[in-house]
Amino acid sequence: MRRLYLPFILVPLAVTVLLLLTNLSVLADQGECEVRAVNLIGAWVDAGASKDEPFEFTAADGETKCQGTFAEDILPLFTQENVWAPNTPACKSCHFAVDKNSAHELDLSSYEGIMTGADSLSNPDNPVKIVVPGDWKNSKLRSRLRDNRMPPGMPFDVTEANRDGPVVKAGKDQAEVRAVNLIGAWVDAGAPKDEPFTFVGEDGKEHQATFQEDVLRLFTEDNIWAKNTASCKSCHFAVDKNSAHELDLSSYEGIMTGADSLSNPDNPVKIVVPGDWKNSKLRSRLRDNRMPPGMPFDVTEANRDGPVVHAGRRVSATPQAVETKPAESQEKPAAPEAVKPAEAPGSRLSELPVVVGGTGLVVLALGLAIWAVTRHKTTA
Numbered sequence: 001m002r003r004l005y006l007p008f009i010l011v012p013l014a015v016t017v018l019l020l021l022t023n024l025s026v027l028a029d030q031g032e033c034e035v036r037a038v039n040l041i042g043a044w045v046d047a048g049a050s051k052d053e054p055f056e057f058t059a060a061d062g063e064t065k066c067q068g069t070f071a072e073d074i075l076p077l078f079t080q081e082n083v084w085a086p087n088t089p090a091c092k093s094c095h096f097a098v099d100k101n102s103a104h105e106l107d108l109s110s111y112e113g114i115m116t117g118a119d120s121l122s123n124p125d126n127p128v129k130i131v132v133p134g135d136w137k138n139s140k141l142r143s144r145l146r147d148n149r150m151p152p153g154m155p156f157d158v159t160e161a162n163r164d165g166p167v168v169k170a171g172k173d174q175a176e177v178r179a180v181n182l183i184g185a186w187v188d189a190g191a192p193k194d195e196p197f198t199f200v201g202e203d204g205k206e207h208q209a210t211f212q213e214d215v216l217r218l219f220t221e222d223n224i225w226a227k228n229t230a231s232c233k234s235c236h237f238a239v240d241k242n243s244a245h246e247l248d249l250s251s252y253e254g255i256m257t258g259a260d261s262l263s264n265p266d267n268p269v270k271i272v273v274p275g276d277w278k279n280s281k282l283r284s285r286l287r288d289n290r291m292p293p294g295m296p297f298d299v300t301e302a303n304r305d306g307p308v309v310h311a312g313r314r315v316s317a318t319p320q321a322v323e324t325k326p327a328e329s330q331e332k333p334a335a336p337e338a339v340k341p342a343e344a345p346g347s348r349l350s351e352l353p354v355v356v357g358g359t360g361l362v363v364l365a366l367g368l369a370i371w372a373v374t375r376h377k378t379t380a
């Protein structure tokens with residue numbers, strides 16, 4: 001009877017401490033609006049990537065107008081751990097300064113660093129801009145966050161030296177060339193099916209190759225891109241619902257058709273732009289790793305834009321607010337079934353620690369009261 005108050009104190013205390021330990025990032029994630037992390041960054045960039053001015057974004061429900069700021073809503077996505085997936089380090093743990101020791105001389109810990117971009121020491125005249133203010137679609141940061149390198153299962157060990165893939169042999173004289181450079185030379189030559197095209201080998205000299213003999217096998221043979229990796233065509237085998245992204249990498253016609261041509265016959269995703277390798281999606285797929293490294297390969301259209309985070313605050317949907325919203329920030333109009341009621345279940349979930357913590361405090365107060373009463377009784 002005398003120790004009746006003990007569980008009232010110990011249980012809520014333990015629960016509160018446990019919640020604090022496991023949910024610190026959730027507690028920090030206190031904005032009012034639910035939005036995909038990559039879309040949030042996109043709205044900020046499209047609004048001009050300002051350091052201090054608030055920017056508008058549309059919540060994941062496709063309707064609610066919200067406002068955020070760089071300092072409160074964008075920067076934490078780069079400086080906090082476990083934002084992008086469980087057990088992933090913060091971006092700034094690798095990209096911490098404009099410094100040789102920081103990955104790609106990139107500083108993601110400050111506004112200035114993000115705007116400076118990568119490789120500004122090695123290449124002061126032409127640093128790699130990762131953000132194009134006003135143009136998220138062409139911002140490198142976007143594809144880094146959305147894309148996975150192909151084929152899946154490749155270790156994250158991409159450096160400038162190996163981004164272009166393994167050295168393979170091609171042409172009549174079996175000259176050495178990086179796989180991605182070989183595909184690039186073919187695309188830049190107009191992606192011919194039968195005519196030979198010229199490529200520059202690792203020896204710096206020009207050689208000739210053909211699609212049928214030298215390029216196609218990069219998609220159809222196992223272990224080309226790394227040890228123990230399946231051929232591209234093992235997953236992308238036909239223009240078929242069961243083939244990843246309805247993509248067929250086993251034939252010339254399939255490669256030229258591109259992805260999603262069944263779901264989206266009017267606007268399939270072209271992966272090769274004949275004559276323009278730089279702007280061919282296939283190139284970035286082969287060269288880029290999704291950030292942060294260590295993220296599992298389970299990218300689908302539904303989760304490419306990263307996790308749902310809570311950001312900003314709601315603004316009343318005045319007609320002006322609707323008009324000033326940049327139309328480009330939304331790639332596709334939200335599908336009707338994607339429109340959720342304003343009170344989505346996810347938002348309540350993130351309030352969980354607060355609710356449980358509050359309940360814990362109430363129970364704690366109750367325990368203290370019982371303790372005071374019993375103490376009073378025993379001492380009286």
Ligand code: HEC
Binds near residue numbers: 140144158292
């Ligand atoms: C564990 C270390 C690590 C973490 C964490 C990390 N990166 Fe990287 N990042 C790298 C390395 C190494 C490279 C260079 C390899 C490459 O080119 O793919 C790189 C390259 C990049 C590039 C390309 C720069 C260029 O010049 O092309 C961008 C952009 C980038 N990271 C953004 C991010 C973002 C955003 C995050 C957090 C979501 C992040 N990184 C987390 C290690 C990391």
Ligand code: HEC
Binds near residue numbers: 232269285
């Ligand atoms: C183990 C199965 C698998 C293998 C092997 C594979 N892929 Fe993929 N690929 C996928 C999946 C799943 C997706 C969709 C996920 C995503 O969007 O990132 C995808 C997406 C793509 C896309 C993007 C299509 C789009 O609409 O954006 C391209 C391009 C691509 N793969 C090319 C390749 C190439 C080139 C290879 C070989 C070097 C390859 N894939 C090997 C499973 C695979």
